[in-house]
Amino acid sequence: MKPSESALTMDLIPSLARLGWSPFFQMHLDNLSDGRLEPARVVGVRKNSFSVSQGKGSRLARVAGRLNHQPDGLYPVAGDWVVMTDHVISNVLPRKNVLSRGAAGRRGKENAQPTRAQVIAANLDTVFVVCGLDRDFNLRRIERCLTLIYNCGLNPAVILTKADLHMHPEVFTREVETIAFGVPVHLVSAKDGLGLVQLEDYLSPGKTCTLIGSSGAGKSTLVNRLYGKSIQLTGSVSETVGKGTHTTTSRDLIIMPQGGMMIDNPGIREIAFWDGDGGMEHAFADIERLALECRFSDCSHMHEPGCRVQQALIEGEITKDRVENYHKMKREMMYLSDRQHKTANRVERERWKTVAAEIKAMKKRRGKERVKL
Incomplete structure (x- = not known):
């Protein structure tokens, strides 16, 4: 045995x-x-x-x-x-995968970068990006969330909550589908139960999902409706600033009646990246595809002649906001890659510095021993 x-x-x-x-x-x-x-x-x-x-x-x-x-x-x-x-x-035990981000604490400084990784949850099957159809709705934020998830090698799905606030909420679904290629988008209302049945497919026995999104997006309310009773504390959203409070303050893996598991997370204020492996290629597949048609292979997609991305922008194939967000995240990824590379070099230099110091000290001791002899 x-x-x-x-x-x-x-x-x-x-x-x-x-x-x-x-x-x-x-x-x-x-x-x-x-x-x-x-x-x-x-x-x-x-x-x-x-x-x-x-x-x-x-x-x-x-x-x-x-x-x-x-x-x-x-x-x-x-x-x-x-x-x-x-x-x-x-x-x-070794993890199949992790959802991680750059640790929070940049204090609103746009150019400040996180100095360590924060692991949010491990061993996941699906990551839900939860966005409320109130002041919380923001395509650029959804793009960042998708990039974060793809960076971690995970499968995303988008949940648009509070659909009952609009006469024709499907308009928002179509907007998200223009920037989330191949990603399932679910329109949900916890108030009247719209779309909840479709989410149960993700909660089959043995499957684990987690929720990320802003405070007040409706994550905990969604968990309560799927569970069938109130097990997570919920709070209201301020009508003045359109922001919710952090009613979820811990991360719990909840075993759902459907057989699967759900991890509810506190609201995320900062979507900072830590790992830059492949997320941009998936989250901005349309721009990456257009970039292959540029005249120059090293085109920055800013001002070069023959830039297919700029041409698509002028012709209305893609929006200015999406291209600007693409460039912004590209800069972040490059900075992150450079910093991690420099950090690795610094670690190697410090290691050899320590080795050199030990050799020097060893030679000094041997010199003293010869003098005594």
Whole structure:
């Protein structure tokens, strides 16, 4: 019997499967040598503790001290699979994927860049971009959210809430479809139940979704309607500024009646990027396709002759706001790439600086030893 098999009894496996356990996680569990370790999924994150589940209820757990002192190690987030002994999380199993962004705290400085990554949730099947059809509706913000999701290699879907505020809300759906190519767009009203049935398809057993969007977009209200009762605190939106308050202050993985799971997140004020791998190509597929037809391969799409992007802009194929947002995010991605590259070089220089110092100190010690002899 393998060590891991002793931790997984036959009655435990179906319970774990309902939480999304798969051969991927089983393989990594099998690589561990301690048969006392039990797998569990993180279903709640608090300041000094975590709530974990094996499919039948939940319990509180704390992390082993060494996880707090591993700068490159994994630290548990909502959706993670962890291994534990008693009530102590000893390690985090490798993740299938993560939704992450640049950590908040730029204080509104347009040119300021995040200095570290913030992992929002792990092991996801779908990320919902939730946007209310009130003052929250913003195509440029949706573009940024989609880019963030694609950067993380995840599958997005857009949910337009508060459809009951408009006589013809399908107009907004068509607007979003012009910038979200191939992305499912769902028109929803939590008030009268419009569109809720279509969302249940994402919540099949073992599937995990998460919600991102502004405060007041209707994320928690949506979770309550899909669940069938109020399990998440909700708040009103200010009529003066059109902004909601942070009623959701933690990240919880909620096991839904449909069989799947939903992670509700606090509202995101800043959509800062951290990983720039391929998101622009997907989120701005129309502009990227046009760019292939430019006269110059290194065209900046700003003022060069023969620029197909500028031609499309003049002819109304694409909007000025979309092109400007494209350029803005391109600059951010380039800055991010350059900074991470420079950081890697700096780390290498510091490493060799330390090695040189050790060699110098070694030679000095040997010199003193020769003098004594």
